[in-house]
Amino acid sequence: MSPNILSIAGSDPSGGAGIQADLKTIGANGGYGMCVITALTAQNTHGVDAVLPIDAQFVAKQLTSVSQDVHIDAVKIGMLANSQIVAAVAAWLETLSAPVVLDPVMIATSGDRLLETDSTLDALLTRADVLTPNTAELAALLGEEQVSNWEELVAQSGRLAAKYSVLVVAKGGHLPGDRCPDALVGPEGLIASFDSQRLSTKNTHGTGCTLSSALATQYALLGDWAAALGAAKNYLHAAIAAADELKVGSGHGPVNHFAALLPPVSSDPMAQWWRDIGQLREGIDELQFIIELSAGTLERERFEYYLAQDALYLQRYAQVLTQASTLAPQIEAQRFWAKGAQGILEGELQLHRSELRNLSPEPSDTTLNYVNHLSSCAGNYAELIAAILPCYWIYQDIGNRLSAANHPGHRYESWLSTYSSVEFDEATAQAINMVTEAWQLADPATRSRMWDAFRRSAEHELSFFAQSHAQGVDFSTA
Numbered sequence: 001m002s003p004n005i006l007s008i009a010g011s012d013p014s015g016g017a018g019i020q021a022d023l024k025t026i027g028a029n030g031g032y033g034m035c036v037i038t039a040l041t042a043q044n045t046h047g048v049d050a051v052l053p054i055d056a057q058f059v060a061k062q063l064t065s066v067s068q069d070v071h072i073d074a075v076k077i078g079m080l081a082n083s084q085i086v087a088a089v090a091a092w093l094e095t096l097s098a099p100v101v102l103d104p105v106m107i108a109t110s111g112d113r114l115l116e117t118d119s120t121l122d123a124l125l126t127r128a129d130v131l132t133p134n135t136a137e138l139a140a141l142l143g144e145e146q147v148s149n150w151e152e153l154v155a156q157s158g159r160l161a162a163k164y165s166v167l168v169v170a171k172g173g174h175l176p177g178d179r180c181p182d183a184l185v186g187p188e189g190l191i192a193s194f195d196s197q198r199l200s201t202k203n204t205h206g207t208g209c210t211l212s213s214a215l216a217t218q219y220a221l222l223g224d225w226a227a228a229l230g231a232a233k234n235y236l237h238a239a240i241a242a243a244d245e246l247k248v249g250s251g252h253g254p255v256n257h258f259a260a261l262l263p264p265v266s267s268d269p270m271a272q273w274w275r276d277i278g279q280l281r282e283g284i285d286e287l288q289f290i291i292e293l294s295a296g297t298l299e300r301e302r303f304e305y306y307l308a309q310d311a312l313y314l315q316r317y318a319q320v321l322t323q324a325s326t327l328a329p330q331i332e333a334q335r336f337w338a339k340g341a342q343g344i345l346e347g348e349l350q351l352h353r354s355e356l357r358n359l360s361p362e363p364s365d366t367t368l369n370y371v372n373h374l375s376s377c378a379g380n381y382a383e384l385i386a387a388i389l390p391c392y393w394i395y396q397d398i399g400n401r402l403s404a405a406n407h408p409g410h411r412y413e414s415w416l417s418t419y420s421s422v423e424f425d426e427a428t429a430q431a432i433n434m435v436t437e438a439w440q441l442a443d444p445a446t447r448s449r450m451w452d453a454f455r456r457s458a459e460h461e462l463s464f465f466a467q468s469h470a471q472g473v474d475f476s477t478a
């Protein structure tokens with residue numbers, strides 16, 4: 001069962017810090033997130049423009065409404081805005097036994113002050129189980145100078161832990177250097193430390209909120225503060241590592257809270273597509289038509305039926321390639337698709353005719369379905385070339401295997417000898433590159449339609465190769 005985690009914090013409308021970051025973090029760590037809002041802020045990735053604290057009595061009302069109904073497994077406290085809200089939260093906490101992580105959000109990384117220190121905070125600091133101040137907040141809470149190295153940070157964190165009889169997370173995020181260590185420190189000193197590489201990104205908005213809400217959630221799951229800090233830091237590290245993928249705002253953008261849950265963005269989308277149609281490709285390899293064509297046992301009628309349908313298909317395919325050439329944004333792509341169309345009209349169709357005794361007068365439903373699918377993608381260049389690609393790629397893939405099975409005296413020797421060529425391999429590689437380029441420029445919705453167009457063409461390829469053995473094909477008229 002998911003633990004119920006309550007975040008008591010301010011709102012960041014840009015979604016990177018405050019309750020927005022907490023709820024994403026709690027969910028991504030396997031908790032059920034709830035939130036009591038203490039303040040509205042007007043902020044973005046450049047900083048905080050304004051703060052509107054919520055009336056303290058209303059904060060108290062939110063707290064009792066939630067806790068009267070829902071069992072709370074852990075609490076994370078963030079921005080409290082003013083001493084009245086601090087007092088309201090402290091009074092409510094006296095009624096609750098759940099573990100508390102307090103992120104004393106006083107000074108954002110942008111330098112903006114989010115809470116002034118005063119004595120009302122003491123009750124809250126003592127009640128908390130763990131404090132997670134950044135270096136500036138740690139110094140402010142002790143009334144000391146801000147430290148600038150790790151040893152001093154651990155020592156200062158120990159003094160804070162002793163002052164309030166709590167655990168303190170020493171956070172190395174603001175220290176210089178290429179490492180980013182964090183540690184759990186108690187009144188007696190260092191308990192556990194967790195080192196990590198400093199990730200090179202400006203997108204670290206909300207790291208403090210994220211670490212503290214992940215810590216509360218992980219503690220509710222693991223029941224051990226050191227283990228929970230290790231897990232929270234690992235989670236945050238992955239979220240920072242993937243932060244640049246989000247591209248939110250022009251300042252210090254948010255971390256990518258769902259990085260670990262999302263499939264990695266493939267740097268080679270075509271390789272991914274090819275893997276994703278793996279089952280379809282295996283299905284094609286296992287077709288009677290392919291097995292018999294390779295072995296040379298395929299009946300002539302079936303071969304000619306396939307050839308006739310292929311000739312009809314290729315006439316329309318050449319038109320579709322011409323259309324791709326018309327839609328192509330660059331001259332190189334225009335030339336490539338036009339050359340493909342020309343190759344079919346002047347080369348491949350001649351070959352088909354030389355092998356065929358009779359041309360099938362009518363395209364089959366299978367052939368029609370395939371060409372209609374291609375035509376239905378013709379409104380968008382990226383989608384159209386994604387639909388075009390399987391014919392190149394699957395044909396080349398099967399062709400290489402069929403031509404390897406060829407030998408003198410093979411029943412279809414002359415036909416199979418045309419199946420593999422360096423020129424066609426090069427053209428296929430170029431077609432893959434064209435689709436990759438279009439994919440890189442496409443928005444997410446177009447990418448999804450491209451994949452759909454590609455996958456459906458691959459399905460049509462399978463039906464196309466299967467059709468000469470399909471029930472209902474009458475060879476007396478073929």
Ligand SMILES: Nc1ncnc2c1ncn2[C@@H]1O[C@H](COP(=O)(O)OP(=O)(O)O)[C@@H](O)[C@H]1O
Nearest residue numbers: 134171172173174180182198199204207208211
């Ligand atoms: N560039 C970075 N690479 C890796 N971890 C980072 C980086 N910046 C911050 N962190 C981590 O983010 C957490 C928050 O740290 P810090 O920036 O010190 O606090 P705050 O966000 O409260 O100002 C810490 O666990 C710290 O180690």
Ligand SMILES: Cc1ncc(COP(=O)(O)OP(=O)(O)O)c(N)n1
Nearest residue numbers: 010017018108109205206207208209
């Ligand atoms: C509403 C709100 N709460 C907290 C913060 C500060 O967040 P923090 O996680 O410390 O992140 P940075 O200061 O590192 O951005 C905030 N900005 N807004």
